[in-house]
Amino acid sequence: MTLKVNYRQLSILVFMSFIALKFLALPSLMYLDSENMSWIVALVIMVIDGLYVFLLLDLMRKCKHRNILDFMTATLGPVMSRVFLVVLMLKYALVIANISKGLEFFVVENFYEKLNWVVFVLPLLLLTGFMVYKGVRNIARVSEIICWAIIFGCLYLAVKSVMGVEPLNFLPLFEDGVTPLFKSGFNHLSWFGSCTFMFMLFGKVDFSREKIGQMIKYIVCSILLVMLIFFIFFGLFEATAPIHTFAISDISQFSSGHSSIDELSWLVVALWVTAQAVQLALYSYCMVETIKALFNIRSNTFPIIFVLLYIFLWSYVGEMTVRLERVFLTPYASIVTLVAQYVLPWLMLIGYGTMGKAKRQQFEMSTEQNAKESLQNSKNNRAKTAKAVKNEKA
Amino acid sequence: MKVSAQDTTKEIQQKLHQSSDVKTRSVQFFGTSVSLIYIADITDTLLMNNSLVFPMVSFSNEVSRDVVKELKDKVLSNHEVNEFEDVKGAIDGLLKGMTLILVDGADKILACDMEKITTRAVMEPPTSVVIKGPREGFTESIKYNFALIRKRVRTDDLVVKTMEIGELTKTQVGVVYFNSVADKKIVDAITKKLKEIKIDGVLDAHYLISYLQRNKHSLFKQIGDVEKPDILVGKMLEGRVGILVDGSPIALTLPFVLIEDLQNSDDYYSQPIRVAFVRILRLIGVICAVVLPGVYVALEIYHYKILPTQFLVTIMNTTQGIPFSPFMEILFLVLLFEILYEANLRMPQYFGMAMSIVGALILGETTVNAGLVSPPAVMIVALSGITFYIIPSQAAQFSILRLCAIVIGACLGLYGMMIFCVFILSYLSNFDSYKSAYLAPSAPYIENDQQDLFKRANIAEMKKRPKSISNNRKNNIRRGKDDAQS
Numbered sequence: 001m002t003l004k005v006n007y008r009q010l011s012i013l014v015f016m017s018f019i020a021l022k023f024l025a026l027p028s029l030m031y032l033d034s035e036n037m038s039w040i041v042a043l044v045i046m047v048i049d050g051l052y053v054f055l056l057l058d059l060m061r062k063c064k065h066r067n068i069l070d071f072m073t074a075t076l077g078p079v080m081s082r083v084f085l086v087v088l089m090l091k092y093a094l095v096i097a098n099i100s101k102g103l104e105f106f107v108v109e110n111f112y113e114k115l116n117w118v119v120f121v122l123p124l125l126l127l128t129g130f131m132v133y134k135g136v137r138n139i140a141r142v143s144e145i146i147c148w149a150i151i152f153g154c155l156y157l158a159v160k161s162v163m164g165v166e167p168l169n170f171l172p173l174f175e176d177g178v179t180p181l182f183k184s185g186f187n188h189l190s191w192f193g194s195c196t197f198m199f200m201l202f203g204k205v206d207f208s209r210e211k212i213g214q215m216i217k218y219i220v221c222s223i224l225l226v227m228l229i230f231f232i233f234f235g236l237f238e239a240t241a242p243i244h245t246f247a248i249s250d251i252s253q254f255s256s257g258h259s260s261i262d263e264l265s266w267l268v269v270a271l272w273v274t275a276q277a278v279q280l281a282l283y284s285y286c287m288v289e290t291i292k293a294l295f296n297i298r299s300n301t302f303p304i305i306f307v308l309l310y311i312f313l314w315s316y317v318g319e320m321t322v323r324l325e326r327v328f329l330t331p332y333a334s335i336v337t338l339v340a341q342y343v344l345p346w347l348m349l350i351g352y353g354t355m356g357k358a359k360r361q362q363f364e365m366s367t368e369q370n371a372k373e374s375l376q377n378s379k380n381n382r383a384k385t386a387k388a389v390k391n392e393k394a
Numbered sequence: 395m396k397v398s399a400q401d402t403t404k405e406i407q408q409k410l411h412q413s414s415d416v417k418t419r420s421v422q423f424f425g426t427s428v429s430l431i432y433i434a435d436i437t438d439t440l441l442m443n444n445s446l447v448f449p450m451v452s453f454s455n456e457v458s459r460d461v462v463k464e465l466k467d468k469v470l471s472n473h474e475v476n477e478f479e480d481v482k483g484a485i486d487g488l489l490k491g492m493t494l495i496l497v498d499g500a501d502k503i504l505a506c507d508m509e510k511i512t513t514r515a516v517m518e519p520p521t522s523v524v525i526k527g528p529r530e531g532f533t534e535s536i537k538y539n540f541a542l543i544r545k546r547v548r549t550d551d552l553v554v555k556t557m558e559i560g561e562l563t564k565t566q567v568g569v570v571y572f573n574s575v576a577d578k579k580i581v582d583a584i585t586k587k588l589k590e591i592k593i594d595g596v597l598d599a600h601y602l603i604s605y606l607q608r609n610k611h612s613l614f615k616q617i618g619d620v621e622k623p624d625i626l627v628g629k630m631l632e633g634r635v636g637i638l639v640d641g642s643p644i645a646l647t648l649p650f651v652l653i654e655d656l657q658n659s660d661d662y663y664s665q666p667i668r669v670a671f672v673r674i675l676r677l678i679g680v681i682c683a684v685v686l687p688g689v690y691v692a693l694e695i696y697h698y699k700i701l702p703t704q705f706l707v708t709i710m711n712t713t714q715g716i717p718f719s720p721f722m723e724i725l726f727l728v729l730l731f732e733i734l735y736e737a738n739l740r741m742p743q744y745f746g747m748a749m750s751i752v753g754a755l756i757l758g759e760t761t762v763n764a765g766l767v768s769p770p771a772v773m774i775v776a777l778s779g780i781t782f783y784i785i786p787s788q789a790a791q792f793s794i795l796r797l798c799a800i801v802i803g804a805c806l807g808l809y810g811m812m813i814f815c816v817f818i819l820s821y822l823s824n825f826d827s828y829k830s831a832y833l834a835p836s837a838p839y840i841e842n843d844q845q846d847l848f849k850r851a852n853i854a855e856m857k858k859r860p861k862s863i864s865n866n867r868k869n870n871i872r873r874g875k876d877d878a879q880s
Contacts, residue, residue, distance in 0.1 A: 008839055107809045111697055115809075123806060123813045131820050141823035141837035142816060266700040266808075273812040 004206040009140035010198075011218040013282065014053055016143050017194040018046065018222035019150075020279040021095070023248040023272065024102045026191045027233045031241040033184035036170050039230040041185045045192045046226060048342075050219040055345045056198045057215070060205055062352060063363070068202040069293040074363050075351030084344055085294045091196050091340040092287040094333055096280060096307070097314045098190065100124065103276045104315060110249045110269050121315040124277065125308050131281035132288055132304055136204055139282050150275050151225065153268035154248075158228050160265070161251050165235030189334035193341035200286040248272055284311070395480060399427035399498040402481065406431055406494070409485055416488075421450050423469075423497075426461045432493040438510040442493055445471045446506060462500045470495075472506040479503075489564070511535050516542070519621035519643065521786050527663040528624040536566050536640035542623040543570060543636075551575075557588060559602075563595035566640040567602070570626075575633050577864045580828050584635055584648060599642040606637075606648065608827040613791050616827050618647035618654055625659045631872075633865020649828035651862055653835070653847060655785045656680075661850055670849040677848075679784035682777060683792050687724050688799030688811055690774045694720035696807035713768040721804035723767050727775040728800065730757065732793060735779075834862030 072081035252265035491509025825832030835843030
């Protein structure tokens with residue numbers, strides 16, 4: 001059985017990644033820059049992200065059996081490939097920090113009066129370590145199961161809250177021109193760039209049952225869901241939006257009419273914890289793979305320990321900082337996302353285009369050859385293991 | 395070898411340590427000494443008298459020089475006459491219920507199968523009771539069990555392969571599958587694993603499980619077990635391989651996916667809409683069984699704020715004055731339930747009713763009245779306990795998971811419970827065995843198999859065999875479906 005993820009699983013990973021960071025602190029932070037037009041910024045960037053998914057898919061199809069390092073080395077050269085790997089690692093590190101700290105604040109604010117950060121981080125590390133060790137297929141399968149629960153949960157929340165939405169809150173549009181939109185877009189770019197995880201899935205996707213419609217369906221669905229929550233959030237809270245830290249839980253509180261989350265809304269909020277945990281595992285996996293490629297490490301153990309330590313340290317450091325979100329609002333974080341998500345794919349495509357026909361053919365052939373070789377190697381390894389076991393028994 | 399009726403008999407008796415149930419009978423057959431050896435307790439003596447002893451003593455025709463040939467061709471009326479060329483093989487045959495015929499001067503030992511099969515009647519198994527549908531269950535005799543399968547499958551496509559496992563018990567183990575449906579690689583892998591088993595004895599099919607499953611120390615079941623021939627044949631029609639063991643009324647099935655335990659043979663004899671409803675109920679039951687006590691503990695300790703006010707007031711009123719923490723309260727009740735269950739299971743039947751009264755009425759009622767536990771806690775544990783048996787084959791696993799959930803709920807609250815659930819999902823996602831993903835057809839999603847996941851399609855619409863089970867892909871269309879359509 002292949003250890004690759006199938007096309008549907010990739011679509012679900014894209015879907016989860018598209019919605020993961022959008023329902024927590026982002027709407028409230030965006031309101032500070034672009035006010036009631038934040039949804040337009042989010043919509044435009046998400047559509048662009050969606051288009052980039054197809055660009056990355058095109059690149060992935062060009063090297064179905066090689067990893068990102070091989071492809072980048074062939075298209076950008078060995079030095080530049082290392083430089084971009086560092087940029088990618090920074091992007092993953094940012095997302096991991098964002099998810100882990102965001103999740104901690106979210107959990108503490110919604111469920112506990114007080115929660116020790118060690119008690120919070122240890123189970124999360126255990127889960128992340130396990131899922132990363134088991135690989136991307138494991139993360140994809142878990143996402144496949146929880147994604148429907150999350151969709152239904154969000155829809156339930158939306159249906160419950162939609163009656164309280166005031167449509168006039170969205171008007172007037174473009175009062176200060178489009179400049180605030182660009183400013184807001186750039187400032188919050190770290191929360192977007194949702195398909196950077198796909199770089200680490202090069203050579204790990206099974207395209208045999210590719211249905212382009214399926215990917216479009218999931219991307220459109222994720223954009224609609226995010227827009228729905230944005231609409232409801234701004235429609236409900238308008239000018240008070242900045243004081244509502246977490247969109248998903250504050251919407252549920254508002255819709256319940258009590259000071260606490262009522263009935264089934266807490267289930268939706270709890271489900272969101274699972275979505276965040278799976279996303280954390282996905283980006284941790286990407287960071288592990290980047291470290292492996294960067295330092296030519298074969299074993300998973302050291303990179304996984306490194307990533308877990310990083311999450312642990314962020315939780316510790318985060319204890320001392322007041323608002324961690326500010327870190328992601330710096331221009332540096334946006335520049336990292338800009339390069340990793342929006343510049344790198346074009347450079348790779350241009351690099352591939354300028355490779356020359358002969359070189360490209362050679363790369364494609366070596367890709368096929370590599371697949372055959374890896375298949376043969378795995379067969380040989382299996383035979384060797386069987387022989388060793390037999391000898392041991394004898 | 396040269397057989398001597400007297401010496402070879404002695405040799406066999408010596409090899410069997412002069413066991414007192416090994417009997418001999420000497421007959422003179424036209425001047426030649428013939429010795430019959432059998433084990434009295436496993437031999438059908440009436441059959442032996444009628445088809446062996448009586449024809450030999452009453453045979454009056456002329457006999458040629460070749461007594462063995464004469465016996466085989468004209469005297470022995472048994473359906474099958476075996477020949478052994480050494481004493482070891484003959485002893486093996488004797489132990490299987492054959493009667494050995496030692497003819498003085500012959501170069502081989504003859505043997506006829508006279509095995510007396512003692513088994514209970516074919517009954518409905520207690521764990522697979524159906525309202526509608528076949529009620530026959532497997533018995534402890536592998537021969538009867540093969541017959542029960544053959545009765546349902548009249549095709550040359552059915553393959554039955556038998557082998558002996560167990561150095562001392564020499565238990566007969568049978569591998570059954572449809573030649574054109576099962577995946578050959580899986581059949582070979584199973585057969586190879588079975589042949590490699592080195593064990594003293596196999597007393598039940600469950601002895602083989604640890605040799606066949608991939609994750610040997612896992613809590614979760616990785617091999618299916620069925621007690622009814624109709625279910626086994628149904629699973630074989632989907633491409634699975636069955637393993638029967640002599641002495642066990644349970645057949646193992648491979649490959650196994652988790653969703654099988656949510657399905658019941660009743661489902662295939664009922665209306666599809668009803669089946670969908672029942673299957674969703676089962677899933678809710680499973681979730682209740684495992685996480686409900688843990689969630690209750692978490693809500694009571696950490697998250698009472700998220701409970702609706704009226705519900706919270708009710709709980710507050712009933713838990714006032716309880717000396718234990720919610721965790722201890724639930725843990726006490728769960729352990730009490732487990733103890734009662736264990737005691738009830740092993741207690742003679744006539745004590746069962748008394749036990750229920752003591753357990754449910756006296757212990758339950760009095761602990762609540764004494765103010766040791768609260769009624770909501772009793773209700774939660776009782777609900778969880780009952781829902782365990784929606785899927786009886788997974789009850790043991792669920793009880794361990796429930797304990798883990800209670801501890802996690804008490805230590806970490808809802809956040810811990812969510813992490814626990816994702817961890818379990820992640821753990822199960824890795825359980826691929828015999829080319830089948832454990833959580834299929836949900837993860838990975840297999841469109842074709844959604845027809846038998848929660849909703850069950852009409853039998854006539856289920857044209858393809860499930861893809862979550864590795865079967866012969868070239869023969870994926872169920873035969874006769876086109877005829878059924880027309």
